[in-house]
Amino acid sequence: MKTPELISTQEDRRFWLVALDRPGDWPADPWPALPAFSLLVVADHPGWPAEEIRAFVHRSLEHGARSICCWGDQSDEMEEVFDWDQVFREVLDDYGKRVPFAITTSHRGQTLLQAVWFFCHNSEPYEPRGQRWCDWLTVVIGRPELAAEVRELLADPRALYDRLPDD
Numbered sequence: 001m002k003t004p005e006l007i008s009t010q011e012d013r014r015f016w017l018v019a020l021d022r023p024g025d026w027p028a029d030p031w032p033a034l035p036a037f038s039l040l041v042v043a044d045h046p047g048w049p050a051e052e053i054r055a056f057v058h059r060s061l062e063h064g065a066r067s068i069c070c071w072g073d074q075s076d077e078m079e080e081v082f083d084w085d086q087v088f089r090e091v092l093d094d095y096g097k098r099v100p101f102a103i104t105t106s107h108r109g110q111t112l113l114q115a116v117w118f119f120c121h122n123s124e125p126y127e128p129r130g131q132r133w134c135d136w137l138t139v140v141i142g143r144p145e146l147a148a149e150v151r152e153l154l155a156d157p158r159a160l161y162d163r164l165p166d167d
Contacts (some may be wrong), residue, residue, distance in 0.1 A: 002018055002019065002020060002025065003018065003031060004016035004017065004018040004033070004034065004137055005017050005018065005151075007155055008153040008154055008155050008156065008157065009149055010092050010120075010157050010158060012134050013120075013134055013135075013136055014134055014136065014156075015120070015136050015138070015154040016034065016037075016135060016136065016137045016138065017137075017138045017147065017150055017151055017156060018137070018138075018139055018140075018143070019139075019140045019141075019144055019156060020054065020139060020140070020141045020142070021141075021142060021143065021144075022048065022140055023043070023045070023048055023052045023053050023055070023056035024052045024055065024056070026055075026056045026059050026060065026074065026139070026140075027059075028059065029150050030062075030063035030064060031063070034063070034064060034067060034135050034137060035064055035136070035137075036064035036065075036121050037064055037065060037135040037137045038065070038066065038067065038068075038069075038119065038122060038123045038124075038136045038137070039060055039065040039066040039067065039069070039070045039137050039138075039139065040068075040071065040115065040116065040136070040137070040138040040139065040140060041060075041066045041068065041069070041070045041071065041073060041075075041078060041121040041139050041141065042068075042071050042115075042121070042139065042140040042143060042146055042150060043071075043074070043077070043078065043110070043139075043140070043141035043142055043143065044072040044073045044142070044143070045073050045074045045077070045142070047080065048071075048142075053078070053081055054081060054085065054144075056076075057081045057082050057085050057139075058085055060082075061082070061085060061102060065102055065137075066102050066103070066155065067102060067104075067108075067123045067124060068082050068102055068103070068104045068105070069104075069105050069107060069115060069118060069123055070082070070105070070106050070107065070108075071102070071107045071108075071110070071112060071115035071117045071141075071163075072108070073108065074108075075076060075106040075107055076079070076106045076108050077106040078106070079104045079105065079106040081101065082104045083102070083104055090165075098155045101125075103123075104142065105118070105123070111151060112146065112150070112153070113153065113160065113163055113164065116138070116150065116153045116154065116157075117160040117161070117163075117164055119136065119138070120136065120149075120157035120160060121157070121160070121161075123136070126141040131160075136151050138154065
């Protein structure tokens, strides 16, 4: 099983990265170091079975994703799967169990730099009273060439402000 790599720490936030070959490589059991986290999914998913994507989304939410940013050509569709999974979880929970709500965003048409900047500086998960999230996890799926670029961007999240284009 691939495990997240700690890339950097900025103030009270830890930035992690893991590269997966396919959505189905997301582990069935959560990583103990990340009880709740913000999630950036860097992926295009043409040709991946819809059931594999739904399983990835469901596991992400079950493992503690509380704010989700999606980037790639299919990011709108990925965000929609996250949203619908939450709707069905709310509807199907007949036992009174409160399912935490996750905020989702899609960054289709933006550069990877813009999406990582948003994730690092604007992705704030819903925080129930008394809880504070400090982990930000980026998952690169099926695009190993982007993992090195993301690693470099996460190395110094404060420096991303200087790298954004003026527009």
